[in-house]
Amino acid sequence: MARRLFGTDGVRGVAGEFLSAELTLALARAATARVARSAAGNRPRVLVIRDTRESGEMLEAAVAAGVAAAGGLALLGGVLPTPAAPLLIGRYGFDLGVVLSASHNPFADNGVKFFGADGDKLSDAVEEEIEALLDLQPAQPAAIGGVSQLHGTLDDYLRELQTRFGGLDLSGRRILLDCAHGATYKAAPEIFRRLGAHIDVLADAPDGRNINAGCGSTHLDQLVDAMRAGGHDAGFAFDGDGDRVLAVDGNGTVVDGDELIALSALHLRAQGRLRGNGVAVTVMTNYGFHSAMAEAGIEVATTNVGDRYVLEALRQRDWAFGGEQSGHIVELGYAPSGDGIASALLTLEALGGSALSDRQGMEKLPQRLVNVRLPDRRALERAAEDAQMQAAIVRESQLLEGRGRVLVRASGTEPLLRVMVEAPSDDEADAVCGRLVGQAEAAAAQPAG
Missing domain, CATH: 3.40.120.10 (Alpha-D-Glucose-1,6-Bisphosphate, subunit A, domain 3)
Structure with missing residues (x-):
C-alpha cells in the first residue's frame, strides 16, 4: 500500500492546516489501537514529548486524547530533545513513543514521529498499518484510557x-x-x-x-x-x-x-x-x-x-x-x-x-552541489536518463577516479537534479560541476520522445 501521510520522518506539515488537531488525534488513536492488539489486555503506556513550537501544546492535547480514546495511558513528558524518547522508552518500558516536532523546519510546521517499544522509529510497514486504520471505524476499547504528567523527564x-x-x-x-x-x-x-x-x-x-x-x-x-x-x-x-x-x-x-x-x-x-x-x-x-x-x-x-x-x-x-x-x-x-x-x-x-x-580527522575535498531545477518530473526523468548525460557522468567520474567523485541523483520530492562534484581543488570541482550542469540542462531541453 502506498503511504499517503508518512514521509521519511513521520507525518509533517503546517500545524493547524495539513497537520490538524483532528488528524493528530486520529494518528495517535490508530497507533495506540495497533499497540493494544498485542498488549495482552494491559493498557498501552505512551510517552509524549515535544519541541518548543507554539503548536506543540495543541498537538500534545490531541495526541493525549487519541491515546486515551484507544484505551491507552498518555504520559506527557514536556519539552525534550527527540533522542530522549528512545532513552525513556528503554528506561520505563513504554509501549509507544510520540514526538511532536518538525526538526529544523520553521515554527509554523510541526510533525508526529512514532517510536516503538524497542526505541526504534516505526518501520514503513507499521506506518502503513497505521494509515490503513485511519480509514476504519475506530474500535471501542474495553475502557477509556487516561492522561498523566510524567515528571522528572529532563533529569x-x-x-x-x-x-x-x-x-x-x-x-x-x-x-x-x-x-x-x-x-x-x-x-x-x-x-x-x-x-x-x-x-x-x-x-x-x-x-x-x-x-x-x-x-x-x-x-x-x-x-x-x-x-x-x-x-x-x-x-x-x-x-x-x-x-x-x-x-x-x-x-x-x-x-x-x-x-x-x-x-x-x-x-x-x-x-x-x-x-x-x-x-x-x-x-x-x-x-x-x-x-x-x-x-x-x-x-x-x-x-x-x-x-x-x-x-x-x-x-x-x-x-x-x-x-x-x-x-x-x-x-x-x-x-x-x-x-x-x-x-x-x-x-x-x-x-x-x-x-x-x-582536529585531525580527515581532509575534506572541495565540494560543489548544484540543484538543477526542471519544469516537471518528466523533464527530470529525461535529464536523469539521457544517454549523453550518462556518458558525461562516466567520463567525469573516470577523470576523477582515485582523486574525487561525481554524484548525480534525482530528488525524490521536487523536480530537481542534484549534481555533486568533489575534486582536489576548487577550480576543478567548479569546472566539472559546470560541465555536468550544462549537460543536464541540455538534456532536459530536448523534446519528449
Whole structure:
C-alpha cells in the first residue's frame, strides 16, 4: 500500500492546516489501537514529548486524547530533545513513543514521529498499518484510557547522558552552544555544566515562534561570528529537536557531520570501541572521509540519504556507529537514534584536551552541489536518463577516479537534479560541476520522445 501521510520522518506539515488537531488525534488513536492488539489486555503506556513550537501544546492535547480514546495511558513528558524518547522508552518500558516536532523546519510546521517499544522509529510497514486504520471505524476499547504528567523527564535524560559521558572532564574548556530556541535549550547547557565546562549560550529563549529562526544548525552565521571573536575551544549548533549537531572551530570554520564522524570513528577505534571496525554513512559523505577511513583500515558502508538507512546498514553488519553529513550521528551503544548533545560530547571526548581547530580527522575535498531545477518530473526523468548525460557522468567520474567523485541523483520530492562534484581543488570541482550542469540542462531541453 502506498503511504499517503508518512514521509521519511513521520507525518509533517503546517500545524493547524495539513497537520490538524483532528488528524493528530486520529494518528495517535490508530497507533495506540495497533499497540493494544498485542498488549495482552494491559493498557498501552505512551510517552509524549515535544519541541518548543507554539503548536506543540495543541498537538500534545490531541495526541493525549487519541491515546486515551484507544484505551491507552498518555504520559506527557514536556519539552525534550527527540533522542530522549528512545532513552525513556528503554528506561520505563513504554509501549509507544510520540514526538511532536518538525526538526529544523520553521515554527509554523510541526510533525508526529512514532517510536516503538524497542526505541526504534516505526518501520514503513507499521506506518502503513497505521494509515490503513485511519480509514476504519475506530474500535471501542474495553475502557477509556487516561492522561498523566510524567515528571522528572529532563533529569532522566540528563542522567543517561551523564552515565555515557561521566568520565569526560570538561574543566577549563570554554564551549559555545547554539540551542536554536529549540528542545535542547535546557538540557544542553545543563549537561555541559555538570561535566565542568564553562559555557556561553546562544538562542536559548524559545517563544514558540523563534525556533530555528536565524539560528541553530541550519543558520550558523551568528555562531561563526561569535567563534571568530575568540575565547572558545569549540562551538556546537543543534537543530530544533536536538537530534543533530554541527560544529564551528575557533577560526570560524564550519565542521560538518562528515568531519565529526571521522574524528569520532578514529577515537572509538583507538579505544577499542568501534564495533565491527566499520562506519555507515550516506552517498553525500565527502570523498575525503572515505580516504581517511581507508588509510586507518576502517570499513565504510554507504547508504541512501536518511538516518533510517544508516541504521539499517549498522544493524545488518552488527556495527554501532555512523551518520550523515547533516550532523545526524548515531552511536548504537548509547541509543538507537541520533543525539546532537551526545554527538557534541563525543566530539570533545575524541579531541581530548585539544581545541576543535586542531582536529585531525580527515581532509575534506572541495565540494560543489548544484540543484538543477526542471519544469516537471518528466523533464527530470529525461535529464536523469539521457544517454549523453550518462556518458558525461562516466567520463567525469573516470577523470576523477582515485582523486574525487561525481554524484548525480534525482530528488525524490521536487523536480530537481542534484549534481555533486568533489575534486582536489576548487577550480576543478567548479569546472566539472559546470560541465555536468550544462549537460543536464541540455538534456532536459530536448523534446519528449
